[in-house]
Amino acid sequence: MPDARLPLFREAPQDVLRRVWGYPAFRGQQADIVEHVCAGGDALVLMPTGAGKSLCYQIPALVRHGVTIVVSPLIALMRDQVDALRQLGVRAAYLNSTLEWRETQEIERACEQGELDLLYVAPERLVTPRFLDLLERSRIALFALDEAHCVSQWGHDFRPEYLQLSILHERFPIVPRIALTATADAQTRADIVNRLNLHGAKLFLSSFDRPNLTYRILSKDAERRQLLDFIRRDHAEDAGIVYCMSRAKVDAIADWLRQQGLDALPYHAGLDSQVRQANQDRFIKAEGVVMVATVAFGMGIDKPNVRFVVHMDPPRSLEAYYQETGRAGRDGLPAEVLMLYGFGDVVQLRQMVEQSDSPANYKRTERQKLEALLGFCETVRCRRQTLLSYFGEDYPKPCGNCDTCANPVETYDGTIPAQKALSAVYRTGQRFGVGHLIDVLRGLATEKVTERGHDKLKTFGCGKDLSKQEWQTVFRQLVAYGFLAADPEGHGGLILTDQAPALLKGQESVRLRKDPAAERKSARGSSRSGYGGGGAVRPRTAPIDLSKEDDELWHALKALRLDLAREQGVPPYVIFHDATLMEMVREKPHDAVALGLLPGVGAKKLERYGDYFLDVILQHT
Structure with missing residues (x-):
C-alpha cells in the first residue's frame, strides 16, 4: 500500500534522465508517456525499435516508490537490459532458469526488502503462486509488459503464456501497467487491450518511421x-x-x-x-x-x-x-x-x-x-x-x-506479355513450372518441349522479344498479383486462378514493373546497383563519413570500449553506444565536464570510464 509519509516521487523524471542516462531531453512522446505512468495511469505504447521504449518504464521505475516488475519473453533480453542498467548504477536484477537457487532466494529477498528498482521476469514465472506471493509481500511501483504483441494470436510472435497476464490487474488493481511493443496493427492492438484488460489505458501511438x-x-x-x-x-x-x-x-x-x-x-x-x-x-x-x-x-x-x-x-x-x-x-x-x-x-x-x-x-x-x-x-x-x-x-x-x-522504377503496360504467359500456362495443360513455360515462350526446342509437342503450340516462340530474366519478372508479378497460383497438388506447376480469364480475354489490363538491371560484374567499380541500390562504392569503416584522423579516433575508442567490456564480461554497447562514441569523435571533449555533457554519458559512467576515454581522445587530438 502507498505510504502517505513518502513524497509522491523520488526524483523528477527529467533529472533522472539527465543524471542516470546522460540525455538532456526526452524524445518524441517519451515525456508524455513517462508523466502519465508516473502519475499512476495505464498505458499501451507503440513505438518503433530504437525510439526509446525502455525508458518509458525505466524512468518511472526510478521515480515511483517500489520495484518495477518487467515481464520479458526471453532470457537474453533480460540479461542484456540488466547488464546495461547496472552499468548506469541502477539496482536491477532478473529471475530466470539460469540462476542458482541461492541467487534466486537473494533476489527475492532484495525485492521484498525494497532493495531493487527493476526486476525482470518471464511470464511463466510471474503467474506462479510463489512469485505472486512475493509480489504481495513487496511494494510494487509498476508492471511493464514488454513485447506486448506476444499476447495476440494475430501477432507474429504469439506466446500463449502471455494470455495469463491479465491476473496482474485482478490481483493488483491499483498498480499501473504499461504494455509496450514496436509493431502491432489495429487488430493486434485490439487483442492486446482485450486480453490484458487494458480498456482504460491511454494509447500512445508513435510514428512507425525509422528514418535512419x-x-x-x-x-x-x-x-x-x-x-x-x-x-x-x-x-x-x-x-x-x-x-x-x-x-x-x-x-x-x-x-x-x-x-x-x-x-x-x-x-x-x-x-x-x-x-x-x-x-x-x-x-x-x-x-x-x-x-x-x-x-x-x-x-x-x-x-x-x-x-x-x-x-x-x-x-x-x-x-x-x-x-x-x-x-x-x-x-x-x-x-x-x-x-x-x-x-x-x-x-x-x-x-x-x-x-x-x-x-x-x-x-x-x-x-x-x-x-x-x-x-x-x-x-x-x-x-x-x-x-x-x-x-x-x-x-x-x-x-x-x-x-x-x-532509382525510380519504370512501369509499362504489361497486358500483352501477361496474356502470352497465361496462354502458355493454359495451352501446356497447367502442369508445368516457370522454366519450361519460358522455354516455350522463347521458342527453345528443348528435349522436354519437343517431347511433349509444345513446340507445335501457338504460343511457342511468341515471347522471343523478352529475355529469360524479363519473363521471370513477368511470371513473378502474375503470381504476386493473384493471376497465377501454384498447383495445389504440389507438382510444381502453375495454374490459372479465377482472376486470370478476364486478363486473358482482354477485359482487364495490368501494369508491370521493370526490375532494375543488375550490373553484376561491372558494378564493383562504379555502382551498387548489383545488389539493389545506387551510389558510389565506398568501404565503410564507421556509420557516417569521417576524415582519416577522426576515423582513427573512432577505431581507438571502439578498441578501448571492447577491452573494458571484455574485462567485465559484458557487451561493448553497455559501456557506451556507438552514437555516444560518435559524439566523442565530433566534439573531442578535453575534460570531464565537457565529456559529461555528451548524450549518453551519465554520472555513473563518467565516474567509471571518463578518464579512460579522455586519455584516448587527448592522444588523438
Whole structure:
C-alpha cells in the first residue's frame, strides 16, 4: 500500500534522465508517456525499435516508490537490459532458469526488502503462486509488459503464456501497467487491450518511421554473390543479421560466408542449446560478427549497433518484416536493410498460406497480410510510404532513402506479355513450372518441349522479344498479383486462378514493373546497383563519413570500449553506444565536464570510464 509519509516521487523524471542516462531531453512522446505512468495511469505504447521504449518504464521505475516488475519473453533480453542498467548504477536484477537457487532466494529477498528498482521476469514465472506471493509481500511501483504483441494470436510472435497476464490487474488493481511493443496493427492492438484488460489505458501511438534505415529490395540473381557484395562494399566491419527461411539454408549460408573470410555464425532451433547460446553471446559481445539465422533469433537481442539486416527470403508478413528489420540501427545511426526476393519465394509463400490448417478466418487474415507484403515488394512507390501506409500512417512525400526513391522504377503496360504467359500456362495443360513455360515462350526446342509437342503450340516462340530474366519478372508479378497460383497438388506447376480469364480475354489490363538491371560484374567499380541500390562504392569503416584522423579516433575508442567490456564480461554497447562514441569523435571533449555533457554519458559512467576515454581522445587530438 502507498505510504502517505513518502513524497509522491523520488526524483523528477527529467533529472533522472539527465543524471542516470546522460540525455538532456526526452524524445518524441517519451515525456508524455513517462508523466502519465508516473502519475499512476495505464498505458499501451507503440513505438518503433530504437525510439526509446525502455525508458518509458525505466524512468518511472526510478521515480515511483517500489520495484518495477518487467515481464520479458526471453532470457537474453533480460540479461542484456540488466547488464546495461547496472552499468548506469541502477539496482536491477532478473529471475530466470539460469540462476542458482541461492541467487534466486537473494533476489527475492532484495525485492521484498525494497532493495531493487527493476526486476525482470518471464511470464511463466510471474503467474506462479510463489512469485505472486512475493509480489504481495513487496511494494510494487509498476508492471511493464514488454513485447506486448506476444499476447495476440494475430501477432507474429504469439506466446500463449502471455494470455495469463491479465491476473496482474485482478490481483493488483491499483498498480499501473504499461504494455509496450514496436509493431502491432489495429487488430493486434485490439487483442492486446482485450486480453490484458487494458480498456482504460491511454494509447500512445508513435510514428512507425525509422528514418535512419535505408530500405532495399532486390530481385534474386546469384543470391550468395549479392549478399557477399553487399557486406563487403558497405559493411565490412559491421555487425549484421542475415535471415533465412530454413535451418538448412542458415547452415549453408553461414558456412559459405566463413569460407569467404567473414566472421559468420549460424542460429536456429535445430542447433544444440549450448551452441546457440555461445553463438548469441559472441554476436552480442564481439564486434563485426554476422549472424545467419531463422526468425528464432532476434526478439531478445538488444544490440544497438547492428548496421544491416538482410532477408535472403521474404518473411510472411509486413509486421514480421518491420520487426526483423527494426533490429538494425537501434542507436539511431545509419543502417541498411536488404531483402532478396524471387519467383520461387512468391510461389512458396502463397502455398504456405493455402496449405495451412488454420481456421478460415485466420487464413483470410494470413492472405491479407501476404497480399500486403507482396504489394510492398512489387511497389513502384517509395518503400517507406508503402510500409507506413500499411500501419495506418501517412508519409507526405517520398523519403529519398530507399531503392525506389534512389532509382525510380519504370512501369509499362504489361497486358500483352501477361496474356502470352497465361496462354502458355493454359495451352501446356497447367502442369508445368516457370522454366519450361519460358522455354516455350522463347521458342527453345528443348528435349522436354519437343517431347511433349509444345513446340507445335501457338504460343511457342511468341515471347522471343523478352529475355529469360524479363519473363521471370513477368511470371513473378502474375503470381504476386493473384493471376497465377501454384498447383495445389504440389507438382510444381502453375495454374490459372479465377482472376486470370478476364486478363486473358482482354477485359482487364495490368501494369508491370521493370526490375532494375543488375550490373553484376561491372558494378564493383562504379555502382551498387548489383545488389539493389545506387551510389558510389565506398568501404565503410564507421556509420557516417569521417576524415582519416577522426576515423582513427573512432577505431581507438571502439578498441578501448571492447577491452573494458571484455574485462567485465559484458557487451561493448553497455559501456557506451556507438552514437555516444560518435559524439566523442565530433566534439573531442578535453575534460570531464565537457565529456559529461555528451548524450549518453551519465554520472555513473563518467565516474567509471571518463578518464579512460579522455586519455584516448587527448592522444588523438
